[in-house]
Amino acid sequence: MLYPNNSADKLGFTEIKELIRANCLSTMGQDMVDKIQVMINFDLISKFLHQAHEFKSILQSDEALPISSFYDIKTLANKARLEGAFLSEEEFFQIQASLTTVFAVIGYFNQRQGVYPNLEALFEHLPVEKAILKKINQVIDAKGRIRPDASRELMDITSGIARAEQDARKRIDQIFKQASANNWTADGSLTIRDGRLCIPLLAENKRKLKGFVHDESASGQTVYIEPEEVFSLNNLIRDLEFERRREIIKILTALTAELRPYVPLLLSYHSLLTKLDFVRAKALFAIQIEAEMPKVVNEAKFRLLNARHPLLFLNFKKEQKQVVPLNVSVDEGTRIIVVSGPNAGGKSVCMKTVGLLQIMAQAGLLIPAAADSVVGVFKQMFVDIGDDQSIESDLSTYSAHLSKMKKFVEDGNGKTLILIDEFGTGTDPQFGGPIAEAVLEALNNKKVRGMVTTHYSNLKIFASNSEGIENASMLFNNTEMQPLYILEVGKPGSSYAFEIAQKIGLPQNVLNLAKNKISAGQKKVDSLLVDLEREKKEIFDTKQKLDKQQRRVNTLLAENEELKTFLDENRKNLLREAKQEAKSIILNANKLVENTIAEIKSSNADKEVTKNLRENLNNEIKKNTVKPEAPKKQPIQDEEIKAGDWVKLIDGDTTGQVMEVIKDNVVIAMGDLRTVVKKKRVERVSKASVPKEIRRSNNQTGDLANFSPEIDVRGMRTEDALHSIEKLFDRALMMGFGNLKIIHGKGDGILRKMIRQYLKKYDQVERMEDEHPDRGGDGITYVHLK
Incomplete structure (x- = not known):
């Protein structure tokens, strides 16, 4: 596959494996990293990439996987396979901790069934045999020590040791007090020698107390004696301890025998833990190098x-x-x-x-x-x-x-x-x-x-x-x-x-x-290449500027098209309403005329009655007569228009709010639309004269006075944070802001990486940088827009 054999070293792949190896929790995972090979099987490559990608998603966006203990239970299972062999307390504790991790991991994925299919395949058809854990828990406690009540015999022996130790201690305390009263003891208190509790006596008094001399001081003036009575009690304790050890071995041997039928399953659990450690290490390394799945x-x-x-x-x-x-x-x-x-x-x-x-x-x-x-x-x-x-x-x-x-x-x-x-x-x-x-x-x-x-x-x-x-x-x-x-x-x-x-x-x-x-031809070729490269660089820079301008033109064209559609729709609505109102007026007028004629006839054309009816008819006509509009006043040029003012187009009834003033032009917001017009084409109006619907529309999209180019996404999930930042980004572009401030906190730096990686895809982003160390450092990102 790779030729020559040292190709992996020369390309740096060996160093990559070492960096992944450092992320492993167990030696088994490290062994798997050492065995990483370049594959040619398409399905295997795809499966391994998806596994690493899914574990990366867990590390970045989901709750932490409950991985706490990784032990080499394969070696322990193979030891338990041998007839007559038994596992120690520590070894059973390692199996206990490993199984607890296995069952927690399986439960984690069962709660997210279908979300991480390639990782779920690692333990597909693997049973959760909690009987193993139950048997171990009956014998081994949470600290990895054998339980005192693991058997009736062990309880009796343990109780006997406790009583004997208590008697021995009580008796030696009495003898020590008596010897001290007789001034036989040297300075000091009871001390341990050769694992036995001894009384320090002056050398000249050593024959005054029957017992076994375990040691003496360097000067020879003090001897350490275990009293005869206590010596017998301590021997009894020693015998009981040997008996306790034999009982523990008997219990562990029986437990190992119960575990023996489950050895194949333990090996499967070991394989799962090893693979999880291996995939976890790959995912962690992917985060470190900001890697993606191609x-x-x-x-x-x-x-x-x-x-x-x-x-x-x-x-x-x-x-x-x-x-x-x-x-x-x-x-x-x-x-x-x-x-x-x-x-x-x-x-x-x-x-x-x-x-x-x-x-x-x-x-x-x-x-x-x-x-x-x-x-x-x-x-x-x-x-x-x-x-x-x-x-x-x-x-x-x-x-x-x-x-x-x-x-x-x-x-x-x-x-x-x-x-x-x-x-x-x-x-x-x-x-x-x-x-x-x-x-x-x-x-x-x-x-x-x-x-x-x-x-x-x-x-x-x-x-x-x-x-x-x-x-x-x-x-x-x-x-x-x-x-x-x-x-x-x-x-x-x-x-x-x-x-x-x-x-x-x-x-x-x-x-x-x-x-x-060098030859003249070679000189020309090299000079031509240099000139071509210079010209290509200039063309490339010019193309980038043109692309930027073209994007701006496209944006303005789209805004104008939206504005035209908005105005056409408003015009249609106004005409429709006007026609409906005119129809209503005509119907009412017809009724009024008919009623007036009927009343005149019924009063036999009485002059007074006719006069009153005519006045009513004239009043109704005046009410529905459109008064000619007064000539529009020219806007006062000295009255400076500024951001936040409400204005109306002189040659129309369109009303909007000023977002920005640029020389002789103003940027006006009309709901979700933005347009640029000359100052001389607008006049300032009072906010109260603006219809509520228009004011509400502008408030909903956020006017310039209320918009803040700052957002705090600390504590948010990655998806929610990116969604909020996207909304802020769109509004900032629409309003022409030059930069944004994103507060994401420090933590492990994962949210910061995801945000910056997400914003890199926008051409409008010129650069991103950290806040000053005194004001938040890398917990805050400044986004500068083009």
């Missing part, structure tokens, strides 16, 4: 987005630096990428990142790349990095490279990933270049995938003229003479040899001499 496909290809080298990421994290992310893809169309560019520009790191992340993914590890990255499955990975010269094999550096090229060309195929650093170096460039080109052509013909780094111009030319091979370069700021560590696919890069030499300080006369020694 999409896995059963094809020989990959597409890495915002990928970072995990070891470089951890080192930079300590120094509070940021790793420049890598974006690269290899598929059927672009099989091999030839990376060129200046020394120390990041070519090797770029290639090692691709190799290491591919190995990690095929080993079932989450990778530090965007979640929409794609990782395929390669049957073989061939690596040529570094100097492999060998004194024992009589191989030079170049010979070692050629040996690998022979292997690559012979065994490579469409499911092989190759990584070659400094392709063709180690010999005369006049010959090394053509050989490297021939090898590259042979590899391309065999449809292998991979990445190579080089400085050879002939390889750059060959790549540009060959189907399936693509040039790429590491960008370089030739103004400041600094590498940008950005991979750009599509064109070769210059080595910037003369520019770097000049910056380092090589004498100008030496540089001129060197320039005169």
Whole structure:
């Protein structure tokens, strides 16, 4: 799978395993980490990745998994398997603690059935045999000691020992008081010698007390005697203790025999604990390197987005630096990428990142790349990095490279990933270049995938003229003479040899001499590459500015379209209401006229009655007559409009609230809509004259005076916190705020990471930074908007 055998070391995979190993709780988990291998089985890779992803979700978003004890119960189960053998109190305690953990874990997942299907599969069909735990609990207490009531005989023996100890102590206290009264004792109190309680006597009085001399002082003036009566009692205690030990062994042997039928189940429990420890360690490491689960496909290809080298990421994290992310893809169309560019520009790191992340993914590890990255499955990975010269094999550096090229060309195929650093170096460039080109052509013909780094111009030319091979370069700021560590696919890069030499300080006369020694054609090619790179950088910067402006234009167009729709809808509503009101007026007028005529007839056209009826008719006509509007007053230009004022369009009845004043323009909020108009097109109105519906609509969306660009998400679940931040972010963009303040607290830093990772996907975010250490430090994030 991996060739040569030290490829994992050269790519840094061995270091990755050591970092994962440090997260294990048990030696069994560490042993599993040591056995991590690169897999080629698509289903296994997918299963292991999903397990790590689910455990990562538990660590970040769910209650803590009840994992407290991990012991090697496999060894204990194998010991219990032997007839006549018995487990000690400590060993039973380890089984007891481990089973408690197993049952708690199974209960945890049963409560979340279907949420973590790949982790649930670890204990699928595994029974919860609590009878084992019940039998152990009857004999072993919570502190790992045998219970005094484990058997009737043990209780009797324990009681006998307690009585004998009490009698012995009582008797020796009496003898000690009597000896002290007779002034036989030396200074001091009762003391222990050879495990026995003794009385310190002056040497001249040792024959005045019958007993056994256990020791004497260094000067010989004090002897330590165990009285004869107490000696007999202590011997009795010793005999009882031996008897107690025999009874305990008898109990433990019986308990072991009861446990023996469950040995296969204990081994299954051991396997579950080991796998959980292993997956937990992988998930913890994924959080440390901010890794995600990529999409896995059963094809020989990959597409890495915002990928970072995990070891470089951890080192930079300590120094509070940021790793420049890598974006690269290899598929059927672009099989091999030839990376060129200046020394120390990041070519090797770029290639090692691709190799290491591919190995990690095929080993079932989450990778530090965007979640929409794609990782395929390669049957073989061939690596040529570094100097492999060998004194024992009589191989030079170049010979070692050629040996690998022979292997690559012979065994490579469409499911092989190759990584070659400094392709063709180690010999005369006049010959090394053509050989490297021939090898590259042979590899391309065999449809292998991979990445190579080089400085050879002939390889750059060959790549540009060959189907399936693509040039790429590491960008370089030739103004400041600094590498940008950005991979750009599509064109070769210059080595910037003369520019770097000049910056380092090589004498100008030496540089001129060197320039005169290269061909005119090579000079033109290198100069052209430098100019192309400079122009590409300028185009890239201009494109970013245009994209930003285009996004702004699209936003304004969408707002105008919404405003037009809003106004058209209002116009339709007003017309509909006006027509309905006119219809009602006409109906009422007809009724009034008919009634008036009827009353005139009934009064025989009496003058007084007719006069009154006519006045009523005229009053009704005046009531429904629309008065001509007074000419609109021009707004007073001296009356300054400011944010928070209510204004009305002069050429319409649209009313809104001023959000911001920008030179001769004002930004007006009308409910959820925002529009920009000239100052001279609006006039200020009183808040009371604004309809309640419009005021309420503006209040609901939050006017500028009440909006605060600060949010406190401490104590929230991750999903709730991100939802609240998203709402605040949208309103801030809509109102044109320049920055946000998010208070998330410190804790383990997980919420802070999730928030920052979530906000990175927005183009409107320019940068994020911590608050000043005196005012909260990394417990608060400032988000600066473009």
